[in-house]
Amino acid sequence: DAGVTQSPTHLIKTRGQQVTLRCSPISGHKSVSWYQQVLGQGPQFIFQYYEKEERGRGNFPDRFSARQFPNYSSELNVNALLLGDSALYLCASSGLNTEAFFGQGTRLTVV
C-alpha cells in the first residue's frame, strides 16, 4: 500500500510569491494534517482537516490556508512568501486511531 505522498519534494520560490503544496493520504484515511518544520526545530502544527472540514488551526498567519478534497487529498497554500517560510512542510494522515503517518515532506526554500 502506498503511504502518504507529497508533491513536489523540493521547490524554490521568490519572496512575495505564492506556493501550493499537495498531499495524498493513505487509502481509507479521512484526516490530513499539515506541519511546518524549520531547520533545527520540531514540527509545528498548521492545520488539520477531517471530512473536508477544518478541525484545527495552529498559530500561523492568514497567509496560510488549506483545503481538503472529496478524495481526502489536501493542498496547503501560502501567499506572500517570506524568507522565514523556508522549511520542510510535512503532511500526515490518520485513520480511526490516533496514529499519524507522515509523508516525506516538501522542502520549500524562499529566496
Add this chain to the structure above:
Amino acid sequence: AQSVTQLDSQVPVFEEAPVELRCNYSSSVSVYLFWYVQYPNQGLQLLLKYLSGSTLVKGINGFEAEFNKSQTSFHLRKPSVHISDTAEYFCAVILSYNTDKLIFGTGTRLQVFP
C-alpha cells in the same frame, strides 16, 4: 499551556552502548505520548506510542519507553545502539480531549560512533 521538553539537543554514543533520550511534558490534562524518528531528508516515522495500559512500551528497532505520570516523563531507551540509529528523535504528545494535533519537542540528535 501544554509543552514538550527534550532535555538533550545532542547525544553522542558509541556503537553497542545503551542510550536514553529524555522527554518531559507539561499538561493539566491527560495525554497520549509518542516518539518519532527522522532520518536525514525524510519524514517522521513512528517508533512507539503510549495510549493507556502498561507504562512500559516497546517499539520498533529495539526501542522502548516508560511513561512516568508522577514525573511527567516519557524517556526513550535502547540497550545497544547501532550506527544505523543515527537520526533525529522527536517526542510528541496529543491531548486526550483534542486529538487534532501533535505537539512536538525540539528534537534530540542521536549520533552513534563506531
